[in-house]
Amino acid sequence: MSGIDDIILRHSHATRDSLIPILQEIQDEIGYLSEESIVAVGKLLNLPTSKIYGLATFYNQFWFQPKGKYHIQICQGTTCHMEGAFSLIDFFEKKFNLKVGQTTRNGEYSLEIVPCLGACSKSPVISINGILYGSITAENLEEILEEAART
Amino acid sequence: MEKIHGSDQILLHHVLSKTSDEQKHITEEKISMLRRQTVSKPIIYIGSTTSSHVAGSKKTLKAVEEYRQEMNVDLEIIEVGSIGLCSLEPIMDVQLPGRCRVSFQKVTGDVVATILDGVLNNFLPSEFALAQYRNPLHQPWFNVPFFDDLPFFKHQHRLLLENCGLINPESIEDYIAWGGYKAFANVISNYTHEEVCDAIDKSGLRGRGGGGFPTGKKWKETLSIAANQKYFICNADESDPGAFMERVLMESDPHLIIEGIAISSYAVGANKAIIYTRNRYALTVIRLEKAIQQAYDLGLLGFNIFDSGFNLDISIRKGPGAYVCGEETALIKSIEGKRGMPNYKPPFPSTKGLHGKPTVVNNVETIANVPHIINNGFEWFNTIGTKQSKGTKLFSVSGKVNRVCLLEVPFGTPLSKLVELAGGVPEGQKLKAVQIGGPSGECIIPEDLQTPIDFESFKNKGLAMGAGGVIVYDDTVCIIDMVKYFMNFIKHESCGKCIPCREGSQRMLDILTAISSRPANSDGHGSLERFKGVILLESMAEVMRDTSLCGLGQTASNPLISALKHFKNEFEEHIFERKCVAGVCRNLRIYYIDVEKCTGCAACAKRCPTNAIIGTPRSPYFVVEEKCIGCGICEEVCKFSSVFFK
Ligand SMILES: Cc1cc2nc3c(=O)[nH]c(=O)nc-3n(C[C@H](O)[C@H](O)[C@H](O)COP(=O)(O)O)c2cc1C
Ligand code: SF4
Ligand code: SF4
Ligand code: FES
Numbered sequence: 098m099s100g101i102d103d104i105i106l107r108h109s110h111a112t113r114d115s116l117i118p119i120l121q122e123i124q125d126e127i128g129y130l131s132e133e134s135i136v137a138v139g140k141l142l143n144l145p146t147s148k149i150y151g152l153a154t155f156y157n158q159f160w161f162q163p164k165g166k167y168h169i170q171i172c173q174g175t176t177c178h179m180e181g182a183f184s185l186i187d188f189f190e191k192k193f194n195l196k197v198g199q200t201t202r203n204g205e206y207s208l209e210i211v212p213c214l215g216a217c218s219k220s221p222v223i224s225i226n227g228i229l230y231g232s233i234t235a236e237n238l239e240e241i242l243e244e245a246a247r248t
Numbered sequence: 249m250e251k252i253h254g255s256d257q258i259l260l261h262h263v264l265s266k267t268s269d270e271q272k273h274i275t276e277e278k279i280s281m282l283r284r285q286t287v288s289k290p291i292i293y294i295g296s297t298t299s300s301h302v303a304g305s306k307k308t309l310k311a312v313e314e315y316r317q318e319m320n321v322d323l324e325i326i327e328v329g330s331i332g333l334c335s336l337e338p339i340m341d342v343q344l345p346g347r348c349r350v351s352f353q354k355v356t357g358d359v360v361a362t363i364l365d366g367v368l369n370n371f372l373p374s375e376f377a378l379a380q381y382r383n384p385l386h387q388p389w390f391n392v393p394f395f396d397d398l399p400f401f402k403h404q405h406r407l408l409l410e411n412c413g414l415i416n417p418e419s420i421e422d423y424i425a426w427g428g429y430k431a432f433a434n435v436i437s438n439y440t441h442e443e444v445c446d447a448i449d450k451s452g453l454r455g456r457g458g459g460g461f462p463t464g465k466k467w468k469e470t471l472s473i474a475a476n477q478k479y480f481i482c483n484a485d486e487s488d489p490g491a492f493m494e495r496v497l498m499e500s501d502p503h504l505i506i507e508g509i510a511i512s513s514y515a516v517g518a519n520k521a522i523i524y525t526r527n528r529y530a531l532t533v534i535r536l537e538k539a540i541q542q543a544y545d546l547g548l549l550g551f552n553i554f555d556s557g558f559n560l561d562i563s564i565r566k567g568p569g570a571y572v573c574g575e576e577t578a579l580i581k582s583i584e585g586k587r588g589m590p591n592y593k594p595p596f597p598s599t600k601g602l603h604g605k606p607t608v609v610n611n612v613e614t615i616a617n618v619p620h621i622i623n624n625g626f627e628w629f630n631t632i633g634t635k636q637s638k639g640t641k642l643f644s645v646s647g648k649v650n651r652v653c654l655l656e657v658p659f660g661t662p663l664s665k666l667v668e669l670a671g672g673v674p675e676g677q678k679l680k681a682v683q684i685g686g687p688s689g690e691c692i693i694p695e696d697l698q699t700p701i702d703f704e705s706f707k708n709k710g711l712a713m714g715a716g717g718v719i720v721y722d723d724t725v726c727i728i729d730m731v732k733y734f735m736n737f738i739k740h741e742s743c744g745k746c747i748p749c750r751e752g753s754q755r756m757l758d759i760l761t762a763i764s765s766r767p768a769n770s771d772g773h774g775s776l777e778r779f780k781g782v783i784l785l786e787s788m789a790e791v792m793r794d795t796s797l798c799g800l801g802q803t804a805s806n807p808l809i810s811a812l813k814h815f816k817n818e819f820e821e822h823i824f825e826r827k828c829v830a831g832v833c834r835n836l837r838i839y840y841i842d843v844e845k846c847t848g849c850a851a852c853a854k855r856c857p858t859n860a861i862i863g864t865p866r867s868p869y870f871v872v873e874e875k876c877i878g879c880g881i882c883e884e885v886c887k888f889s890s891v892f893f894k
Contacts, residue, residue: 116585117568121527155587155743157569158527175490175686175719176646178733211528212487212569215495216302217644218334218652227530231302 100126101134105141116142120153128168129160165200165207167245170224174213177220185221185233186210256546259421263429264437264554282425284343285385289322290368293341293349295413296327297499298531299492305338307357312340315364329500331413332654333400336378339413342367348388350380351395400651400669405632405640405658408616412500417535420542423503429548431622432510436556444515445471448618451626452638457483457574457611458685458715458799460637460703469598470516470606479607480518481583481597482509482615484525484532485567485574488686489737491717493642494612496654498525498532502539508615509562510549511622516608519559524579527566536564571741575798576601576609578743589743590798613642613716633659637702645670647719648677657701664697666718677722681814685714687734688803690810691727712803726832727815728822731808732760738804749801752792756808759785763822765835766877778823785812837878837893843868845890852882852891 104122108115116138123134130153139146153159171177171185186208190196193206200207214222219231225245233241258275261267267275284291294309309325316323331339336353340363343349352363353376366373372389379395380388388394395401406412415422423429435444449464470478482505486494498505505523513521525532540562543549551559565583572578573588580602582588601607617639621629633639637659643666646652650671657665663682673679681691689712692699699705706713721730739753759781789805796802812819821827828836841852841861846868853861853869860876863869868890871882883891 113585114583117582118565121566121568152585152587155570159568175683175717175733176652178489179647179719179725179730212571213489213492215298215492215529216334217490217492217646218299218337219302222302229298229302 101131101137105137108141111142113142113144116144116149116152117156120149120159124159128164129162162200163204166205167242168207168209168226170209170211170214171197172212172214172220172222172224173210174217174220174222176217177213177222180220182221184235185223185238188235188238259424260546263424263548264433265430279425282421284349285383287324287343287345289324289345291324291326291343291349292364293326293328293343295330295337295339297330297496298529299334299496300330300337300339301531303337303354304356308338308340308355308360311357311360312364315361319364321368326416327418328414329412329417330496330654332409332496332656333378333651334653335651339378344368344370346387348380348383348386350389350392351378352376353378400653400655403657403661403665403669404655406656407620407632407640408497408504408613408642409500409654409656411504412497415501417500417502418538420503420539420546423501427623428503428619429507429543431619432507432514432548433554435511435622436514436554436558441471441515441517444511444622447626448515448621451617451621451629452633452636453614453617453621453629454637454703455611456613456617456641456715458688458713460713463610463614466598466608466610467512467516469596470518470608473599473606475606477520477603477605478516478518479602479605480509480513480516480521481576481579481602481607481609482521482523482612483574483576483579483609484523484529484612485579486529486612486715487526487567487571487574488688488715488717489734490644490646490683490686490719491715492644492646493654493716495529495532496644497616497642498529498612499535502532502535503543504616504619505536505612506539506543506549506562508618510543510560511618512608512610512615513560513562514558516606518608519561521560521562522565522583522602523562524565524567524573524583527568533564533566540564570743571737572743572798572800575800578798579609580607587743589745590800592797611715634700634702634704636704641701641713641716643716643718645718645720647683648673648722648725649720650674659702660700662698662700663692664694666701667697667720670720673720673722677724680721680723680725681727683719683721683730683807684717685712685806686717686719687737688712688799688806689714690806691721691730691814692810693814712806724830724832726828726830727811727818728760728764728828729830729832731811732757732764734807735760735804738800742800742804746796746798746801748792749796749804752788752801753804756785756788756805760808763819764828764833766826766838775824782812782819782823785809834880835878837880838873838876839871839878839880839882839891839893841869841871841882842890842892845888847888847890849887851885851887855881855885857881 108119135146135149173182189208193201195201197208197210216222216231221233222231230241262275292312296305338355340355341349341351363373363376377392379398380392382394445467453463454460509521549560567573570588573582575590576597577591578588597607597609640656640658642656644654645666653670679694681693683691735757739757742749742753744750763778789809793802826836848866850865858875858877860872861869
């Protein structure tokens with residue numbers, strides 16, 4: 098928990114304004130918003146945890162369970178949609194036997210659908226642990242997963 | 249300012265137009281060096297933006313570094329932004345001493361050595377050459393076009409994109425060398441707040457965030473209110489699916505935005521400015537943060553800037569992902585640490601905004617115009633564009649085009665030009681429609697593409713300008729699928745405050761889903777029900793438009809209604825014939841079994857969820873059309889490729 102403690106300490110004079118940035122820092126640090134971290138933020142800002150959950154669930158980017166070792170984001174922007182992003186979703190859901198928004202039981206993979214990743218000329222695009230891969234086809238997908246495993 | 253020494257001092261004096269006679273020579277030399285007018289060794293420029301990274305520009309960069317090491321050549325490597333030709337990335341430029349800077353396209357790591365071997369020996373590998381930059385001081389390359397002769401650039405008016413792809417976005421010196429921060433220095437030393445607002449008002453600048461509200465009017469409103477604190481917010485939330493202009497602009501020329509914010513904040517008397525951008529725009533955030541830090545270091549931001557008595561702090565907020573937070577009142581709530589739900593207007597943020605204080609919210613592109621207007625005068629700005637829409641507009645063009653790109657054209661340009669500059673639709677396909685303004689915009693059929701781009705013409709035609717995302721459809725695109733895609737987006741992003749928006753988008757999505765899937769046992773009655781659903785769509789759209797609180801709900805049905813108007817046939821085909829000509833709606837597909845190939849293994853029959861496949865083992869199986877829901881499982885499980893669909 099030391100990472101979170103540091104963040105809380107850094108924001109010891111924070112006000113409500115800093116709630117989102119603090120949650121973002123926590124998520125950057127541990128990958129999701131754990132229960133303890135929400136309680137800690139509640140104490141810091143003098144807010145009920147229900148309020149914090151209410152806020153965090155409103156926004157798309159907060160996670161409430163640990164992400165997988167490989168966090169896969171599938172672009173569902175317009176161009177990627179037109180280039181068949183839905184079949185990528187199918188592919189991953191079947192391959193890892195999990196649904197979007199979940200993490201596999203062994204903690205290896207998690208799946209998220211995201212808006213345009215900013216590389217529309219290379220659609221369809223996915224991101225694995227923040228690294229973007231473009232022009233995905235059924236053929237090069239396995240290769241990309243292997244490459245991601247190496248880095 | 250006393251703390252700043254040496255070469256920085258020279259730059260600052262240049263910015264302030266206070267270069268002394270003794271400094272004149274050395275200043276000119278420095279500027280010329282920063283502009284790389286004369287270079288003593290080869291310079292390699294590598295386009296480095298989010299999209300070029302995906303294309304492999306990081307590997308290109310590495311390959312150039314390795315080449316330099318291995319061949320032991322003296323080269324300077326500079327990372328630049330994007331010129332807007334995303335499909336041709338990675339782009340690498342080479343500038344040899346005395347020669348024109350020349351650009352190469354699709355330079356992946358593996359071809360770097362070939363290109364450099366050639367060009368460093370004055371031999372141009374023409375298969376990779378894209379174009380060269382005209383410069384009377386430099387010797388041009390033979391047989392390579394000039395950028396300003398390429399149709400893609402010739403028909404643009406690159407004002408905001410001027411520096412993009414040319415300068416190093418992470419260097420304030422580069423920006424200053426090309427005239428940067430002069431407008432801000434001029435304003436803060438010579439203009440009153442009113443005068444700046446006046447100049448922008450007279451320029452006719454209108455908001456680029458979608459609404460087209462006159463920027464000067466908004467500023468004057470905030471300026472006129474007495475308050476102990478005012479805020480300026482740069483809306484960089486760009487989250488319309490299909491729009492990426494602002495991202496490229498911010499990644500390629502972040503200092504332009506910072507200078508624009510500084511001038512705007514001064515104009516309205518705000519000493520705190522906030523850039524609200526998307527958390528996912530990682531590189532954008534990095535470059536903006538760097539730019540802000542560099543501006544502070546030079547004394548262009550902070551306390552008592554240029555001894556003017558004006559203080560300004562700029563900070564960045566990373567939006568945690570909610571489309572509705574692009575709406576200004578929702579955005580403000582998000583900054584306050586609350587759920588980003590829009591509020592009823594009035595009061596407008598310009599009178600009562602962040603923490604209840606007068607707050608101006610402007611779009612990034614709007615702000616990027618400001619330094620140019622100050623530098624060149626409002627009269628000059630008045631000469632660009634049309635009578636009521638002045639200046640230029642950025643567009644990102646994507647979808648079914650040959651060149652996904654970012655471009656800038658003067659208002660008044662016909663829409664068709666955008667498709668043309670993007671290289672048209674892929675060969676063999678036909679242009680079907682153009683969707684402009686993302687999930688709140690209309691689809692426009694080819695016959696209407698002569699409409700000039702400007703706020704008035706659009707209004708007269710009942711179109712929305714939107715932020716500038718243009719999506720091109722060819723005949724492989726199913727209109728119902730796209731409408732459904734946008735409706736799904738709206739349903740997901742509706743903040744839930746208004747019932748018509750929240751429930752309406754869900755119902756509309758249900759209806760669209762119904763007409764794009766095959767019910768397990770459909771009869772004539774089913775078709776009728778689905779048809780009734782479509783009739784309902786129009787009246788639902790009306791209710792949503794009239795009773796939703798914010799633009800999201802009000803405009804949510806635009807894609808649908810415009811599609812219904814222009815592509816009625818396609819809707820009817822989906823409803824009555826259960827056919828998707830483009831072959832996109834998977835759930836309308838009917839599967840067949842090729843009797844020649846089928847071995848009768850029965851694998852498909854066992855898995856079919858509706859028991860639509862019948863037959864006896866070891867002889868060919870058969871699909872009962874009426875029962876098939878088009879799930880495609882049979883095609884997947886068949887080991888003999890004997891299943892196909894129509
Ligand atoms: C649902 C919704 C989303 C919006 N998204 C954006 C956006 O991403 N960027 C933006 O600049 N304006 C967006 N706007 C418009 C803003 O509310 C606001 O009008 C704009 O930022 C004002 O700046 P301008 O006058 O410079 O255009 C959105 C509006 C609505 C209703
Ligand atoms: S129209 Fe939709 S998004 Fe806008 S305030 Fe109402 S529910 Fe929220
Ligand atoms: S696609 Fe194949 S498996 Fe699916 S319902 Fe039709 S026949 Fe059955
Ligand atoms: S739509 Fe996927 S990267 Fe833009």
